[in-house]
Amino acid sequence: MKFFLAKITVFGICLLLIFGILAMIPSTPLRLGYLDGFLQKYEIAMAIKQPKIVVVGGSSVAFGIDSEMMESKLNMPVVNMGLHAQLGLSFPLEQVKEVVKRGDVVLLAPEYLLGKPTKRMLQKISRYYPRANNYYSLTLAEVARSNIEDTHQRVLRKIKESIRNVLTDKEVNIYAEDVFNSHGDMIGHLNEPQTMHPFTKMELEYRYWEGIEKINSFCKIMQDSGVTVYYSFPPYLDAAYNINEKIVAKIYEDLSKGLTIPILDQPKDIVYPRDLFYDTFYHLNQKGKEKRTQALILLLEKQLAADQLL
Amino acid sequence: MFFNSIDFAVFLPIIFVLYWALDKSKLQYQNTVLLIASYLFYGWWDWRFLFLILFSTIVDYTIALRMEQTENQQHRKRWLWLSLGVNLGLLGVFKYYNFFVDNFIAAFSFFGSPISIQSLHIILPVGISFYTFQTLSYTIDVYRKDLKPTNNFIDFAAFVSFFPQLVAGPIERATNLLPQFYTKHKFNESQATEGLRQILWGLFKKMVIADNCAVLANFTFDNPEMYGGSTLLLGAIFFSFQIYGDFSGYSDIAIGVAKLFGFKLMQNFAFPYFSRDIAEFWRRWHISLSTWFRDYLYIPLGGSRGGTASKVRNTFIIFLVSGFWHGANWTYVVWGGLNAIYFLPLLLLKRNRKYTNDIAANRYLPSLREGFGILTTFILTTLAWVFFRAKSLEAAFDYLGGIFSTSLLSIPTLSGRNTDMVVLMLLLVFFLVVEWIGRHKQFAISKLNLNPIGRYFLYLFIATLIFVFQGEQQDFIYFQF
Incomplete structure (x- = not known):
């Protein structure tokens, strides 16, 4: 038994040495990835002095809003804070609290049933955006785990890059470059041909969304600070909508009953065909983004006028 | 608890050390460690499932002992049917109830008489098909007198719930696995x-x-x-x-x-x-299930003896049942049927053991x-x-x-x-x-x-x-x- 345990220990030490060597592979330089957008968007929002519109959500907001068009029609500066659904809802809401001032308008347009952020994503984002450490804390085990995952990802990325260099069919990675414009809109994909990656499962599983309470308590803080908040549904591929129509209807019902803020539209209003999407069922292409923004401008015009904010 | 999880990476060494630390004490202690470990492993998903496995264990333990106590073949057969009924009944309720209900409703609606039967909102207990078949092999083997039933409940419960193979097999035969709980294991470095x-x-x-x-x-x-x-x-x-x-x-x-x-x-x-060829594939794929069906279904049905019609019937039965075992969906049944179609020409041309x-x-x-x-x-x-x-x-x-x-x-x-x-x-x-x-x-x-x-x-x-x-x-x- 002792010899057996000694063998396992030696094997484990050898493995740790290998992992230690792998961990020394340098990581991607800062300010180059898609997630770097968080810092960029924060800086854009902080630089605007007059009342502004802040659009909040996951990547469907990053891909789906033409802030310039909205700004010129509504005569208010617009900043697009949408980035990544894996950051969940609490994270962007916390960030928004830091960038809004009295007189601002926040438009919330999160993806359906946006859940909790993944630990790995939070750990990653704090490297790009140190302020994120104010929003959450990770246990030592979680940090260790995400560091191991990070090493794994880095090594894998290096290997894939080498293979990609050998392949004649170069792949465009729109998530790897500096891809946001001066409003925070995602523009990296606009000149790329449509691809369709079902990265996420299309089927939704119904649950009462805990985000409703989070949004309501967020809105209370915002109202106390003189900030107006509206809610809009995300753009959705028709195929995904057809699969989830009943669940989306239930979610809409829950939101209509539960939210204390105006809801500008209905889910069915923003269901678009495939030719308006870029890669996933939430990511609009140029045409889709224009259509979505135009519709949103009309709704905002009406609501802002009703609230005497225009 | 998944084998590829951190939880299991912590669980396994602890159980390993505990188990071998008791190798000089009574065998019963080692089996008790395995039993507790297995219940912990299984309850990690949902502790409520433990009642189901415990119930199944008690039923088959008792039935096997009752069978042993009587020489009356009719009584023995009744006990066997009770075991089959309870085990397959549980499997039927948890795994197939909604499937049958949905298909009944669809069939009645097709003939213009829509009916309403309540579906059950229940979760399928992990690995239920595996441990059900394992315990069934025990009562069938005892019925056939291929195996003496055990008086020791701990041994039997540890056999039913043995955590390495509890949730996804191999589906062990009682004749192979159960006796291993009767003998003391000495640590064997080369085996480990x-x-x-x-x-x-x-x-x-x-x-x-x-x-x-x-x-x-x-x-x-x-x-x-x-x-x-x-x-x-x-x-x-x-x-x-x-x-x-x-x-x-x-x-x-x-x-x-x-x-x-x-x-x-x-x-x-x-x-x-x-x-x-396909026949060889089925001798090499999911061997524990294929041989289970062979021994407890195919051979009792007559196997490949008899005329062509009986061979065709038996082959279809075993493949369709095997497909249905996988899940309550017609896709699995068709998958089984397709494999039967692949297999039949080999059987009929007597090339299935080529x-x-x-x-x-x-x-x-x-x-x-x-x-x-x-x-x-x-x-x-x-x-x-x-x-x-x-x-x-x-x-x-x-x-x-x-x-x-x-x-x-x-x-x-x-x-x-x-x-x-x-x-x-x-x-x-x-x-x-x-x-x-x-x-x-x-x-x-x-x-x-x-x-x-x-x-x-x-x-x-x-x-x-x-x-x-x-x-x-x-x-x-x-x-x-």
């Missing part, structure tokens, strides 16, 4: 080392092969209309490797873990994708004939897997229609994922080479003909591959059965 090797290879199959194949297979199966025929075929091939890596990987880990505790479980997979010898024995490569057989068998099974993977029969036919289209001869492409595809193909080549080299053994990296240092480096290399190329963690497919 072999167990670790098998665990390592099982983890590679699951975390590298199955989990990476799953991502690309999911792309094509979730959105078949987006891809050409060749890409859909590639997606189906990826699924073939996913299900093999997933299930045989689980079996390897289970067998390896059992070896750490001194237990020997049956081989569940014997390199099935190197089979030269390949019982080793593949490419004493040769590095298969002969042309063998190679052709291996390729044909693989393609046939891959096409059958489409039914197994698809959500509905309609989806399966659409997928197959997509494969057999004009774009079948185009170059497969998964835009944005071509690099992943190339990486996966390289990993599959490595995997197949190692499996081919080790095809005559219990598992591919067992007792390699390498010097100790070379072997050591190979194991380190495989562990590093697991770390670097592990895919996004997916549930074990067979847990749902």
Whole structure:
């Protein structure tokens, strides 16, 4: 038994040495990835002095809003804070609290049933955006785990890059470059041909969304600070909508009953065909983004006028 | 608790140390440790399921003892029917109730008399099909007097719930596994080392092969209309490797873990994708289930004796039941039926036992004939897997229609994922080479003909591959059965 345990220990030490060597592979330089957008968007929002519109959500907001068009029609500066659904809802809401001032308008347009952020994503984002450490804390085990995952990802990325260099069919990675414009809109994909990656499962599983309470308590803080908040549904591929129509209807019902803020539209209003999407069922292409923004401008015009904010 | 989880990585060493720390005390203590560990392992998913397994254990323990106490054949038969009724009844309620209800409603609606029957909102207990069949083998063997029932409840409960193979097999026969709980195990270093090797290879199959194949297979199966025929075929091939890596990987880990505790479980997979015809495939795929059906269903039905009609009937019964065992969906039934159609010509032409010898024995490569057989068998099974993977029969036919289209001869492409595809193909080549080299053994990296240092480096290399190329963690497919 002792010899057996000694063998396992030696094997484990050898493995740790290998992992230690792998961990020394340098990581991607800062300010180059898609997630770097968080810092960029924060800086854009902080630089605007007059009342502004802040659009909040996951990547469907990053891909789906033409802030310039909205700004010129509504005569208010617009900043697009949408980035990544894996950051969940609490994270962007916390960030928004830091960038809004009295007189601002926040438009919330999160993806359906946006859940909790993944630990790995939070750990990653704090490297790009140190302020994120104010929003959450990770246990030592979680940090260790995400560091191991990070090493794994880095090594894998290096290997894939080498293979990609050998392949004649170069792949465009729109998530790897500096891809946001001066409003925070995602523009990296606009000149790329449509691809369709079902990265996420299309089927939704119904649950009462805990985000409703989070949004309501967020809105209370915002109202106390003189900030107006509206809610809009995300753009959705028709195929995904057809699969989830009943669940989306239930979610809409829950939101209509539960939210204390105006809801500008209905889910069915923003269901678009495939030719308006870029890669996933939430990511609009140029045409889709224009259509979505135009519709949103009309709704905002009406609501802002009703609230005497225009 | 998943085998490829941190929880299990903590759980296993603790149980291992506890178990062997008691090797000088009574056997009963060691079995009690295994029983508690097994219940902890199973309750990790949902503690409520423990009542079900406990109930099943008590019922079969009692019935077997009652059977032993009487020589009256009629009484023994009644006890057996009670065991069958309880076990299959539980399986029926938890696994098949909603399926039958839905189909009844559909059938009545079709004939213009819509009826309303309440569906049950219940979760399928993990591994219910596996432990049900295992306990059934016990009562049937006791009924047949192939096995003496045990008086020791701890031994029996530990046998039913033995955690390495509880949730996804191998489905052990009581005649093989139960007696192993009667004898004291002495720590055997070479058996334990072999167990670790098998665990390592099982983890590679699951975390590298199955989990990476799953991502690309999911792309094509979730959105078949987006891809050409060749890409859909590639997606189906990826699924073939996913299900093999997933299930045989689980079996390897289970067998390896059992070896750490001194237990020997049956081989569940014997390199099935190197089979030269479908009959050989079914002797090499999910061996514990195939032999269970053979011994407890096919042979009692008459097996391959009797006339052509009876052979055809028995073959269809065993394949359809096997398909239905996998899940309450017509897709599994069609999958079983398709395999029966593949198998029948071999049976009727008496060629079903043509390949019982080793593949490419004493040769590095298969002969042309063998190679052709291996390729044909693989393609046939891959096409059958489409039914197994698809959500509905309609989806399966659409997928197959997509494969057999004009774009079948185009170059497969998964835009944005071509690099992943190339990486996966390289990993599959490595995997197949190692499996081919080790095809005559219990598992591919067992007792390699390498010097100790070379072997050591190979194991380190495989562990590093697991770390670097592990895919996004997916549930074990067979847990749902």
